Every structure is written in structure tokens, then in C-alpha cells.
Amino acid sequence: MITVSFWNILWTVVNLLVLFIAFKIFFFKPIQNIIAKRQEEADEVFKAAKAKEDEAEAKSLQCDEKIAQVEQEKKQILSEARKSADEQYQHIVAEAKANASEIKTAAATEANREKEQIIASAKKEIANIIVDATTKVVGGQTGAEVDSNLFDEFIGKAGE
Secondary structure: OOOOOHHHHHHHHHHHHHHHHHHHHHHHHHHHHHHHHHHHHHHHHHHHHHHHHHHHHHHHHHHHHHHHHHHHHHHHHHHHHHHHHHHHHHHHHHHHHHHHHHHHHHHHHHHHHHHHHHHHHHHHHHHHHHHHHHHHHHOOOOOHHHHHHHHHHHHHHHHO
């Protein structure tokens, strides 16, 4: 049977206190130390992650700045290339116009020269025809003076 006595209660309380102290010394303190170490490790990992995150953010900002700078340089290079291409275009067009003008002038000069040659050739041929015709008309009269007079007379009438 169970009896409740003062000494039983006292020894039970003492046993509980001894167990509590023993657990506290041998069980709770090491567990608290392990938990504290784990907390420190977790804090260090968190600090390292925060540092890496800050570093990544800084690098991201640097990259954004570099991208903006490269975009600006790209726009400037494209603008300069367009300007240079326009200048080359204007130069080529001006050169082509000058060449066309030279070719046109040369062609006009050549045409005038050929025209003069054709006219001179036609005059000689007409003079020969006239000399032959007058020789037949005049009969036997020939000579440089007769030919020259007839030719001058014909040219005078043809010019009118």
C-alpha cells in the first residue's frame, strides 16, 4: 500500500532537485551551448549572405552603369558613322557630277569637232562636184582662177 510520509516527500523533492541540477549541468548547458554555436553559425551565414547580396547589388549597379555607357557610346559611334557615310555620299555625288560634267563637255567638244569635220568634208565634196559640173558646163575652160571664182559664187549663194 502506498503511504504518504514526510520523508518520502522530502526524498522525492531532493531527488527531483538533484535530477534537475544534473540535467541542467549535463544536459541543458551542452544543449544550450550547441544551440548558441548553431545560432552563431547561422548568424555568420546570414551576414555572409547579406554581404554577398550587397556585393551582387553593387555589381548589378556597376553593370547597369556600364550598359548605359556602352549604349551611349554605341549611339555616338552610329551617329559618327552616319555622318561619315553622309559625307562620303556627298563627296561621291559631287565627284560623279564633276565626272558627268567633264564627260558632257568632252562629248560636246567631240561632237563640235566632228560637226566641223563633216562640214569641211561636205564643203570639199561640194566643191569637187561644182568643179566637175562647171567643167562640163564651161567646156574646156579650166584653171585655178575659174574654179575659185565659181566656188566663191556658189558658197555665197549657199550661205543665203
